[in-house]
Amino acid sequence: MRELSDEQRAELPSRFEAVAEALAERSSYVAEACWVAGHDLAERGVSLGESLEDLRTTTQAVNARDPAFTEVHALSVAWSEATLGYLHTLSCADPLTGLATLAHVRERISELYRDARAVSHALVVTDAHLPGNPGGKLDSIAAARRMSLLGQTARSVFAGAAAVGQVGHNRMVVVAARDETLVKRLSLLKRMVEHSADRIWIEGLPENDRSAGILLDELARGA
Template structure:
């Protein structure tokens, strides 16, 4: 960062990189700000600008929050299991072997695009609350020890055992969520768990991007 400032650059990109690296190293926000101040004084003999501080703090905060979300079993906005937790549960099934994988399935609930104020790109809270309501409906149908997780911004996934009632339970959930409405409701379908752990990771990534 010192090199960027010395060259006449505004240093904002360097500040963002500094914030990310310090967060990954476990530095506190106070330590990060102190490091930025020292670098600015050493490079140009002045306090860092407001924009420089903001760029570093934003990068530090986003990196730290992302790390905490990976550790958490629950998504903080919806109360559903996090994608990391669902991934961990599926990895456990793969470690148990083929029968455990074949005996489970994923029930996917996909919220439609364009029919709700939550489709506003900036309205993260409203969108999260809609996913939370979808999760509550899923819990009324899958009320045993199933893992119900949030994937991305539009999908809720249930990891459940396969049994003779699975198709019927998925149909009940579809009805609860309005999936039978021809004008467009929440889509519900069943996905098999891929036979390999790598394939499972790819499936979750695809579902999260959808």
């Protein structure tokens, strides 16, 4: 065990001090420190190549050697997991409304078919329009705000729904359980929606996954 010198600390890249201290102390937690650094760097938008180069700079400064496999592996895995998590979030939810994307709704429905549970679910579809403008589309900002509020309301009514997503400019779908509460929940959603111009109805899921994809595409085109 040894202390890092001032010269060594001055050579360290940003976010690698904990890794350097673990290396200097010959700690068994070097890999864990590399994992934390990799995750942190990915969240800050630092590339994997730059992160690995900074790791090499750190091990050279502290122990005059290149990184060990376990150190590279820990940093790389953490960086990849953080990046994939971020990309997954982007692909699953619309950043303006917070509603699931069409692709995410499609995947949730496919899972129901794979698990032979599609027959026990249905789509609750809502067309959102401003009062005095039935059948018309909202402008982008008004639509995003309206859809976000609708999504919050739908989640409160259909707690535990497989998905609450946006499938068009002004259309929302809830992949809800087809049980004895479905009609009651639908009525409650209608009462909670403040604009009378909204139209809400139930679409049954078809017999197979392919037909369900066609149905979603039709709903998206008609929105």
